[in-house]
Amino acid sequence: MIAFWDVLHAIFAMLLLGAVTHQGLSVWRKPAPARAFIDRFRAVNGPGYANAVVVLYLVTFALGCYIYPPYVLDVKSSLFAAGLSGQVGLFQIKEHVAVVALALLPVYWHYWRTVPLTEDTGIRRFVTTVIMVAVWWNLVVGHILNNTKGLV
Amino acid sequence: MADPQSTLSRSPSERLFSALTVFSLVFPVVYVVLYYNELALFRFYPLVGELHLNIQPTTFGPAMIYYGWIIVSTFAAAVAAAVVPSRWTAHLWAGWSWLVPAFATLFTFIYETRWLLH
Numbered sequence: 113m114i115a116f117w118d119v120l121h122a123i124f125a126m127l128l129l130g131a132v133t134h135q136g137l138s139v140w141r142k143p144a145p146a147r148a149f150i151d152r153f154r155a156v157n158g159p160g161y162a163n164a165v166v167v168l169y170l171v172t173f174a175l176g177c178y179i180y181p182p183y184v185l186d187v188k189s190s191l192f193a194a195g196l197s198g199q200v201g202l203f204q205i206k207e208h209v210a211v212v213a214l215a216l217l218p219v220y221w222h223y224w225r226t227v228p229l230t231e232d233t234g235i236r237r238f239v240t241t242v243i244m245v246a247v248w249w250n251l252v253v254g255h256i257l258n259n260t261k262g263l264v
Numbered sequence: 265m266a267d268p269q270s271t272l273s274r275s276p277s278e279r280l281f282s283a284l285t286v287f288s289l290v291f292p293v294v295y296v297v298l299y300y301n302e303l304a305l306f307r308f309y310p311l312v313g314e315l316h317l318n319i320q321p322t323t324f325g326p327a328m329i330y331y332g333w334i335i336v337s338t339f340a341a342a343v344a345a346a347v348v349p350s351r352w353t354a355h356l357w358a359g360w361s362w363l364v365p366a367f368a369t370l371f372t373f374i375y376e377t378r379w380l381l382h
Contacts, residue, residue, distance in 0.1 A: 227281075235359060
């Protein structure tokens with residue numbers, strides 16, 4: 113059953129990654145016709161992603177918290193036994209990054225949903241970028257840990 | 265307690281911004297303090313599926329204090345957001361709202377290198 117929750121956690125993480133990457137790249141884009149692929153990727157309605165990012169983040173985080181105890185019991189102890197303290201450290205960072213980005217969500221939501229888009233552009237850019245980088249870090253580390261057995 | 269006069273004189277949007285900014289500033293600071301000092305309100309023992317306020321014998325298996333850090337940080341940040349007057353944050357540079365969490369993340373990166381260099 114834990115595999116089901118693990119996969120569900122990964123699916124929500126992928127949805128979150130897509131949403132926050134579209135938004136995170138759009139916030140750095142200057143208005144111009146979108147011709148190349150990367151411009152079309154970034155030419156999205158940023159505010160329209162804010163609620164989705166918050167909800168997806170909360171669901172992904174909650175699922176992560178739910179599957180955390182089996183990780184501590186089964187995976188972490190196995191990593192220790194195999195002398196893979198580097199992987200343990202990566203996951204430790206992942207858990208802190210997840211929490212700090214969680215703390216950013218209120219102010220992130222505020223800048224996207226209540227502040228006019230013409231104001232505080234710089235703050236909106238950096239708040240969104242921090243969350244985007246956090247989501248990317250956590251997804252990559254999650255994949256590395258999930259595939260540790262095949263990687264070492 | 266918040267100064268009623270200053271609270272009334274500010275728009276709902278300003279008060280909301282103030283509360284959300286205080287929350288995002290206080291949460292990571294409290295979290296890092298708790299985590300660095302390994303302070304725990306409670307511990308969860310996944311092997312037996314029990315919460316305890318005190319450290320239990322090793323027969324209970326490994327203890328998790330992560331949930332306790334999150335709950336205490338959330339509570340502290342929510343209380344701070346509720347009681348800090350918005351006039352205190354009116355002149356606060358908005359960039360702190362992302363810089364403080366970013367520094368908190370950087371701190372955890374540096375601290376956790378103890379695992380990577382082990």
